[in-house]
Amino acid sequence: MDQxxxxxxxxxxxxxxxxxxxxADKLNHELYSFKSSKICLVFREDIVEMMNAQANNLNKQITDSKVEISWFDTAYSEPWEHPLMQMILYKIKKKSAK
Known part of the structure; x- marks a missing residue:
């Protein structure tokens, strides 16, 4: 938003x-039936909150597939324990199993 x-x-x-x-939501529905692909959008939490205040039914699209990332959380002793890395590794594992 800043720029x-x-x-x-x-x-x-x-x-x-x-x-x-x-x-993206509409395309995801169409892409899923085509090839199990998905478009991922990344937003800062303040942008999501601002958008939810403006559009009542936008919350469903956002929360259905929402993944929150704590960029500054140092509670993980290993890099692969971070939720972002877990999501990436899950996607790689799922894709390679096909």
Whole structure:
């Protein structure tokens, strides 16, 4: 959002993000029937909260497949214990099993 502010107003930015989420959701439904593929969008939590305040039914698209990443969490002794790495390794394992 920070760099977008130089080029567009907040209302345009919100509209762009909202349409991107709806488009990714629609494409994910179509891609799944085609080849079990998925489009992943990554947002900061403050952007998600701002978007939820603006669109009532956007919450379903966001929370259905939501993965929260704690970038600064140092509670993991090994890199592969971090939720992001677990998700990546799961995807690799699932894909290689086919």
């Amino acid at each position: 977008f502010e130089e080029f567009m107003d907040l209302l345009s930015f919100k509209s762009l993000m909202k349409h991107m989420i709806y488009s």
